[in-house]
Amino acid sequence: MSDSGKARGPREQISADERRKLLVAAALRVMKRDGIAAASTRAICAEAGMPHGAFHYCFHSKKELYAALLASDIEIDLGAAWPHISPDADPVENIRTLLMAFWSQIESDPDGQLVLFDLGSFALHDPELQELPILEHAASLDKASEYITRLGAEARLEFLQDERILAELVLDILNGVAWSWLSHRDNDLARQALERFATLAATLVRKAPDTTT
Structure with a gap:
């Protein structure tokens, strides 16, 4: 996991927009390393250093994530x-x-x-x-x-x-x-x-x- 994907401390607050950017960047890293099929929501959140629930807080679906990536x-x-x-x-x-x-x-x-x-x-x-x-x-x-x-x-x-x-x-x-x-x-x-x-x-x-x- 890169430095940008390290887990953040419990007191550190980031905006929803920033979380979205971090998840998009994490998804791109996973896809570059392991392929599109490997980019599950769980794998993306792990790469970003976020709990799995953070994905659905930021995106309604993987389709919305794909749109952001494109x-x-x-x-x-x-x-x-x-x-x-x-x-x-x-x-x-x-x-x-x-x-x-x-x-x-x-x-x-x-x-x-x-x-x-x-x-x-x-x-x-x-x-x-x-x-x-x-x-x-x-x-x-x-x-x-x-x-x-x-x-x-x-x-x-x-x-x-x-x-x-x-x-x-x-x-x-x-x-x-x-x-x-x-x-x-x-x-x-x-x-x-x-x-x-x-x-x-x-x-x-x-x-x-x-x-x-």
């Missing part, structure tokens, strides 16, 4: 990349900056990425869970669209295609590169693919007119 795939923080986005930079450079910031976090946890792919496939084969990948994809599309809109504003770019369509394209490329990378684990090859995509994506934008003069 949602974690879109919670990558690009905060450190935005200061490097500049209207004076070439569009391909700005696009590359965001792609590489996103990819570096995927690259740092291949086992976690594999679990999320496996969990999505697992859900698609279960009639009670089939809606979860659909909802996760919609949320990912929303997030990607937000990034594209912000990129346009901060880099002063106009898009030559609908931003929602561009967001779908970005997701398809990232998922495809991630899946290939999980097979070959060649970091340089994956980054080269994203470099080429950045060049291609830059042909779908143009500099917005400078309205400050």
Whole structure:
């Protein structure tokens, strides 16, 4: 059990949201180590250092836990990349900056990425869970669209295609590169693919007119 999963003292109080986060993290660790099938509610609580009853205090069902796990795939923080986005930079450079910031976090946890792919496939084969990948994809599309809109504003770019369509394209490329990378684990090859995509994506934008003069 990792340090984050150690049992807490009886006087230490944590919020329900924090408990949920700890259980999601514990579930991911169990799945990475032992597989999805091994991630029983009891095993997850033991990994988190919590009593078994804590699971049902935080989640109504394992379906709700799976939804939280799949949602974690879109919670990558690009905060450190935005200061490097500049209207004076070439569009391909700005696009590359965001792609590489996103990819570096995927690259740092291949086992976690594999679990999320496996969990999505697992859900698609279960009639009670089939809606979860659909909802996760919609949320990912929303997030990607937000990034594209912000990129346009901060880099002063106009898009030559609908931003929602561009967001779908970005997701398809990232998922495809991630899946290939999980097979070959060649970091340089994956980054080269994203470099080429950045060049291609830059042909779908143009500099917005400078309205400050």
